[in-house]
Amino acid sequence: xxxxxxxxxxxxxxxxxxxxxxxxxxxxxxxxxxxxxxxxxxxxxxxxxxxxxxxxxxxxxxxxxxxxxxxxxxxxxxxxx
Numbered sequence: 146x147x148x149x150x151x152x153x154x155x156x157x158x159x160x161x162x163x164x165x166x167x168x169x170x171x172x173x174x175x176x177x178x179x180x181x182x183x184x185x186x187x188x189x190x191x192x193x194x195x196x197x198x199x200x201x202x203x204x205x206x207x208x209x210x211x212x213x214x215x216x217x218x219x220x221x222x223x224x225x226x
Contacts (some may be wrong), residue, residue, distance in 0.1 A: 159202050166209045
C-alpha cells in the first residue's frame with residue numbers, strides 16, 4: 146500500500162536530485178544512478194505515473210545537467226562570483 150505522503154516523497158527525492166546537479170561535483174553517471182533509482186521506485190509503487198515522471202522530472206534533470214552540470218562552463222562562471 147502506498148504511503149499517504151507518496152507524492153511528497155517523490156517530489157522531495159526529485160528535488161534532491163536537482164540539488165545534486167546544481168550544488169555537487171558528482172559525475173553524470175552518479176546523477177543517472179540517482180534518477181534510475183527514483184524511476185525504479187516509481188515503477189514499483191506507482192507504475193501509472195512513470196510516463197509523467199519521464200515527461201516532467203527526467204526532462205528537468207536533463208535541462209539542469211545541460212545548463213549547470215559538473216563539466217559546464219556556465220556553472221563554473223556562476224560560482225566564481
